[in-house]
Amino acid sequence: MNAFMTNGTLDFLQKLNDKYPTIDFFLMNSGTSTLAYYEDHKKKVFSAGRAYEVLSQSGTLQEKGYVVMNNIPVTDDGKAMFESKFKQREKEVDGMPGFQAFRLLRPKKGNTYVVLTQWRTEGDFDNWKNSKKFKETHKNQDTKPPAYFADRPFVTSYHMFDPDKI
Template identity: 35%
Template sequence: MYIYLLKDIDKHYINQATFKMSNSDQSMYLLESEKELKIDVFTEEEKVYEVIDGTFTIKSDCFAVFNNIPVTIDGRSQFEQRFQKRARKIEDEPGFLAIRVCRPLNSDTYVVLTCWEKESDFKNWQTSTSYQHAHKKRGTSTGIDKQQPQIFPRPSFVETYTISSIKLN
């Protein structure tokens, strides 16, 4: 499965799961496809990802959190192994809708995309025991963020969006 984050969308993608994402700074389109699409030109902010892990279906009218995590080329396998071994407790959280762990195909920044019924559900998860369990090694000598050689060339950052459905004419 592939995810495309695009500034503009063409009607010939109408058979794909396509959503409009917006926040106070920008609007983009999220396109999810079972197969890799032939998109020739990307702007700097447009991205394409291969989904390496995911559960449930992305739906419109939800709150989406994009955890953007830059990873060195040498650190990719270690980073991906970490997510393949994740506890999968987030799936049981109230308001949780979907997750996608996305390998970048045209950048060095992975995306962990989670979708929630509403923003308060995401914030509640951040104070939950499942969140604490998922991040219990962060900042410790056994945490991936402290191991050497360092696999994170820059700090991660979070973006949030409201996802809505679109109709392509």
């Protein structure tokens, strides 16, 4: 399965539902930025977007919630090791309160993977970050980044778009 995302204005992205009624778009806001995300087996509808292969998934994306995307640039030589490490850890968040969905996304172009998690609320994500399980999983990351990192990872977070709050 593939995943696609693009950024744009809210007005423009809201029109996607009318233009492509068979695709379930998820709209997300972060301050002044809006992102559209969808999953499909092959259909790419964004002319200026990012395409990914879904390597691993759990849970179901919801219309409401809080989304965190860890954007991790990985060297070509380190891709196999990175994917293996994440596949071993993929089910660690499943049982956490407020967890809704997980996706490990491999870029079709470039080297920046996306680890997407969706939570019921931002507080649920914060509880996960402060949990013993999280600390065990990330215990060695405070020292030196893994050799397969091509650059410094960065996090983006979004609230699912709620049309009732316009």
